[in-house]
Amino acid sequence: MVGPSHIGQKSKDSFARAQRVFPDGTSRVTIERSPGPLYIKRGKGSYLFDVDDNRFLDLNGNFTTLIHGHAFTPVVEALTRQLQHGTCFANPTEIEIELAELLCRRIPNVERVRFVNTGTEAVMFAIKAARAFTGRSKIAKLEGAYHGAYDWAEVSLAATPDSWGDPIAPRSTAFYRGMPASVLDEVVVFRFNDADSARQLLSFYGHSLAAVLVDPMPSRSGLTVPNPEFIAAVQDTARKHGVLVIADEILNLRQSFRGASALYGLAPDLITMGKIIGGGLPIGAIGGREEVMRVFDASAGRPLLPQGGTFSANPLSVAAGLAAMMHLDHAAFAHLDTLGYVVRDGIARAISDRGAPLSVTGAASLFRIHPMAQAPNDNREAYPGPSGSKIVKELGDFFAENGVILPHGGAASMSTSMTRADAEFVVDVFARFLDSHRACWTT
CATH class of the missing domain: 3.40.640.10 (Type I PLP-dependent aspartate aminotransferase-like (Major domain))
Incomplete structure (x- = not known):
């Protein structure tokens, strides 16, 4: 099975095994495949560790659930x-x-x-x-x-x-x-x-x-x-x-x-x-x-x-x-708000500096990156279409290759276990993604 390098051999083996017991090899439709799932062994704080011992900064948090990170x-x-x-x-x-x-x-x-x-x-x-x-x-x-x-x-x-x-x-x-x-x-x-x-x-x-x-x-x-x-x-x-x-x-x-x-x-x-x-x-x-x-x-x-x-x-x-x-007191929410602002502001600046046709939305500790220059105002405007979906998938794969789990097309979230350095790292990875696709934005 050939796929992005962040999918290790043990994850590939686990997926092959899962396909013998689950209808599509997974237990819920929201599992992302590139082309197979990433199987997780443990989580600690802001990070996930897969069965191949790779470490990832987790911006999914089980679909925004883990506001304090893993094993709080x-x-x-x-x-x-x-x-x-x-x-x-x-x-x-x-x-x-x-x-x-x-x-x-x-x-x-x-x-x-x-x-x-x-x-x-x-x-x-x-x-x-x-x-x-x-x-x-x-x-x-x-x-x-x-x-x-x-x-x-x-x-x-x-x-x-x-x-x-x-x-x-x-x-x-x-x-x-x-x-x-x-x-x-x-x-x-x-x-x-x-x-x-x-x-x-x-x-x-x-x-x-x-x-x-x-x-x-x-x-x-x-x-x-x-x-x-x-x-x-x-x-x-x-x-x-x-x-x-x-x-x-x-x-x-x-x-x-x-x-x-x-x-x-x-x-x-x-x-x-x-x-x-x-x-x-x-x-x-x-x-x-x-x-x-x-x-x-x-x-x-x-x-x-x-x-x-x-x-x-x-x-x-x-x-x-x-x-x-x-443990979600006012100080915790202030920390989350700061992290969310750093990420959204940094992403918006990276987009503006490079003239890329992308945008970012969100509030508090949440953000979402869109494959369109104008930030959407509702569901119809947010619809990505085939070309937009391709960009979103490439974005998620690029993040994973660089050690970050970014939900494909969904809400990304910060946790109280994250630091400002984590937020700045997210912005840096995004900027590198834009640079790697610079030819796409200038043609």
């Missing part, structure tokens, strides 16, 4: 203590109360919390909660935004120029073969940062909408900062028509001590959380206004929305999450 000592210690007491119980534990209390203190509009196992479950139950609360079934969601593997949340996730339809009223498109047509009929799709069309569509369908599902800064739609006018249009129109606002902060909770909605002026009825609140272990959570969260209340009998799960609020995930969140 307080998390390891918390897990060690909990393992000695047991891994899971049918009964509740006091530590789940502590993590819920932290989230209620810290995140605006989170008055009650319910824990689940994944971000997908968090979004799924938030949508169900909105339906149970309003008695309506339809939802509205952003074109191209990822909200996990729930049919209604996947509508128009993979829309392309051939399928996305009208710019004012986008078409609801299937994500996979066999998605029921009835699901498409239940989802209204609108574009990120288009205040006028959001207001128009939410007003027209408002009487039948249970919720509008919004990622404050969706990664797959470009990792672009939301316009204040857009946020106001969504929120005000939803309120006018009795539509609940669900903020999906599973990825973007890492933007600040109080989350992303607080940064951008969004006051949601429900917030979905995950990734960083689990300290590197599987977790999800739904938080929101007490009135809405009562749909889960089983104290007087069967609730409006029954919700359970064998591993929901399991003590390992909760213990790891509590340790991670307790």
Whole structure:
């Protein structure tokens, strides 16, 4: 098997072995191949070490989850203590109360919390909660935004120029073969940062909408900062028509001590959380206004929305999450903000100095590099096309060849374990990539 030099022989051998037990040799579709996966042996701090003993600076962090990096000592210690007491119980534990209390203190509009196992479950139950609360079934969601593997949340996730339809009223498109047509009929799709069309569509369908599902800064739609006018249009129109606002902060909770909605002026009825609140272990959570969260209340009998799960609020995930969140204080976020600024500013300068047709977006500890000169404003503008996808893949391969894991086309993230020197190294590798492709930019 021939591939980039950063894929060592042991990784190649592991992939050959995996192809005998997995449908495509991997256990999730998000695994990157160049042409085969990089198999990891261990992680420590900012770095990953593969089975061939190569070291990589990790800008993926398991899709932005590992905000403290790998094997964070307080998390390891918390897990060690909990393992000695047991891994899971049918009964509740006091530590789940502590993590819920932290989230209620810290995140605006989170008055009650319910824990689940994944971000997908968090979004799924938030949508169900909105339906149970309003008695309506339809939802509205952003074109191209990822909200996990729930049919209604996947509508128009993979829309392309051939399928996305009208710019004012986008078409609801299937994500996979066999998605029921009835699901498409239940989802209204609108574009990120288009205040006028959001207001128009939410007003027209408002009487039948249970919720509008919004990622404050969706990664797959470009990792672009939301316009204040857009946020106001969504929120005000939803309120006018009795539509609940669900903020999906599973990825973007890492933007600040109080989350992303607080940064951008969004006051949601429900917030979905995950990734960083689990300290590197599987977790999800739904938080929101007490009135809405009562749909889960089983104290007087069967609730409006029954919700359970064998591993929901399991003590390992909760213990790891509590340790991670307790160490995400204001100083930690200031450090992350500095790292993110150094990378985004350095990348932007390198692009400008060389006149390369690329751009960079992001905020706080997040960034994304785009194969286009003008930074995109929404999902359609962020669509790379075949030539752009080729550049993005070459960029990811170049980074890996130089010891950095950069997600192909997704959100790259900094961790508290990184230093300013790490951030400057990322900029240096990017500048070298531009120099290696200088002929492409000047022809």
